[in-house]
Amino acid sequence: MSEMDNGAQSVSKTEDEPILQIDNLHVWYELKRFGFGHAGYVRAVDGVDFDLRQGEAMACVGESGCGKSSLMKTILGLNRPTKGDVIFDNQRLTETSGEDLRLYRAKIGYVQQDPFSALPPFMTVQRILEEPLVINGVSDKKERIARIRKILEEVKLTPIEEVLPKFPHMLSGGQQQRVVIARAMIMEPKLLVADEPVSMLDASVRVEILRLLRNLQEKHNLSVIYITHDLSTVRYFSEYIFVMYAGEVIEIAKMEDLLQDPKHPYTFALLEASSDPDANNALVMREVPRGEPPSLVNPPKGCRFNPRCPKIIEGLCDVKRPPNVEVTPHHKVACWLYDEEGMNAV
């Protein structure tokens, strides 16, 4: 309950000013023929819009190849937007470069997917955590050590004295992920981007790491973007969820609304496919849409889900791009089924 109150408060305080605005963002990669000559674009992110306020967590759900990593890399400033913009902390990414871009990046923490390959194998935990501080100009050694100790305590990597001189391979998967989180948090960022932070970990460790992230978020009033393909972990997090398919956001809603009452046929299929453990599962077939996500070089006309959609409206879904319909407050879905024109066509 207290959790919910906190969330509501921080929202009302800064309601008018989102910390992160994604404004009609397009990220296209150019395909070359024989190393030169234009051969089309991979439309990894194609018109994404959303806002994130201070202290909120947003989960991004989608299958591999739906563009969620491209979106994340663009937010981190590693990709340039093809069209549209990312506005973070009143700073436009398209107008930022050089030294400003470095400072921009320092304000965003990044938790990688695979902790083992994200940590340099020949550096001790102390050096790994010291590095960002050195780069960002914290020249006082004592202060650096003090901040490292503080952050290690927060991510519960204790006893600190024993952890500091260790190399990554001497730590377990869960501990490694804690080091990665500590490294992301050490510059006291305003936004944390977590890219499948638990998918490489064992089930029994996952909950602890997710709870840790949630605690950090509440304590520091952090904004978090949590990227995952696994709907069963999002409930530990996130006020909001958005679902991506083939480069587009197809549904965005409050976490409970989306899990209890999904609107888009694709969201529905995702929820249907992610099972709760139940012995009766073995007795029934699941209704899963056939086929695979489309190529992003040449995506289907109209709604990109239409070739697999069980509720397709012929002559509409495969011709015109669906509008964003606000079904209930804070619950938007890009689907003809909830639009007047679509309802009339049925």
Place this chain on the structure above:
Amino acid sequence: MESASNHDLLVVKNLRLHFKARAGVVQAVDGVDFKLRKNQATVVIGESGCGKSSLAKAILRLLPRNVDTYDGQVLLNGKDIMQYNTETFRREVRWKKISMVPQAAMNALNPVMRIGDQVAEPAMIHMGLSKDEALKSALQMFEHVGVPVDFLHRYAFELSGGMRQRAALAMSLITLPDLVILDEPTSALDVLTQANIMNLMKRVKQELETSFILITHDIATSSELADSVAVMYAGQIVEVGDAHSFFAEPLHPYSKSSWPVCHVCERQ
């Protein structure tokens, strides 16, 4: 003395597989007992490093060089296959009776061989079919597992992950074995593809009356196929039960600790 009834396809008794390592002996499989009935599926659940893949290798006798101890009993249809010599084991058991889809099999397909030829190969070697006959049964298997028939003539890189996994499954089924061991068959796949593959295995189980041992760390997915469940921890099986009682209430502390992540819709 033998308690193996006629319904038991596989009975494993006190199976041990230890490896020699520089730091000492690794007790990867340490006294494992379980039974598998005909046309049933057992799920082996455990964390990475708990020995579940070693268990599969121990049953199929696919051993590396640094084996320290390898003993116990594996009864297949009442016969102790641990007593077979290497050649008999290869001829009588592997592929014919038990086949296996190893971890990441979809990435292990031969890149310079057409998918159809690869799938047909075990049928030629182990069932003595001619190439044409083998290709014909490969075609049938492709229909069973839902791979379009013209994919027979394609190469692995032309297929998506889900299709390659299906092809690997078709290969393991082509000799019509009694038992198929699947090692993490869906862990590298997307949610929807995962659900498709699990649907497919349910259908194969009904149509071909195959038994399965499914090795996984994903409790929710495992419930899609399981008739019984064995939870493995540190080389030993710590909880065995039929699926209904296990998924209703896991008992061992380890099973309980990995439980709360996998429910979708309730928030703690």
